[in-house]
Amino acid sequence: MLARTVPALLxxxxxxxxxxxxxxxxxxxxxxxxxxxxxxPDPRSDFNPFSATDNPAVKxxxxxxxxxxxxxxxxxxxxxxxxxxxAKAEKIILSRPYTFLNDLINKGIFTDEELKxxxxxxxxxKSSSPPVPAQKEPPAQTQTQKEQ
Numbered sequence: 001m002l003a004r005t006v007p008a009l010l011x012x013x014x015x016x017x018x019x020x021x022x023x024x025x026x027x028x029x030x031x032x033x034x035x036x037x038x039x040x041p042d043p044r045s046d047f048n049p050f051s052a053t054d055n056p057a058v059k060x061x062x063x064x065x066x067x068x069x070x071x072x073x074x075x076x077x078x079x080x081x082x083x084x085x086x087a088k089a090e091k092i093i094l095s096r097p098y099t100f101l102n103d104l105i106n107k108g109i110f111t112d113e114e115l116k117x118x119x120x121x122x123x124x125x126k127s128s129s130p131p132v133p134a135q136k137e138p139p140a141q142t143q144t145q146k147e148q
Contacts, residue, residue, distance in 0.1 A: 069123050070098050081121050083114055098124060 066080045070092060078089035088109065095107045101122055104110045110118070 064121070067121055067123050069125065070101070070104065071096055071124060072126075081118050083110075083118055100124070 062082050063080045064082060066077070068077045068081060070078075073092075075086065075089040075093060078084050078092055079086060084092070091109050092104070095103075095109060098104065101115065101119060101124065104122075105112055105115055
């Protein structure tokens with residue numbers, strides 16, 4: 001009886017352990033001492049080769065449609081404008097506040113020609129959205145309208 005039970009137990013144990021043992025076998029094409037390559041980047045690494053802030057070789061594209069408030073825009077937002085580099089953006093920020101866009105000429109940041117080119121992209125409004133036209137008051141009711 002024992003002679004039959006031992007092989008049966010070994011067979012059952014082998015079928016239970018076989019998947020886990022086979023799963024740990026290294027790929028035959030990979031040398032045993034090859035370094036492991038992580039599937040995800042190292043989370044401690046802040047470098048992003050595709051980010052304009054991390055990689056000076058990648059520059060943000062200039063925009064002819066961006067509208068930036070000269071009193072509140074960040075250096076990155078100002079650099080989106082044609083003709084504005086990091087040094088000029090810093091000058092704009094350090095010379096704040098502005099009451100008129102011509103203050104940019106008076107403070108020596110832009111020439112007259114440069115300001116003409118970039119003026120459509122600059123604003124002094126608190127909101128960079130276009131102003132909303134004032135609503136007209138409804139006409140006063142006449143005596144006949146009140147009676148109805």
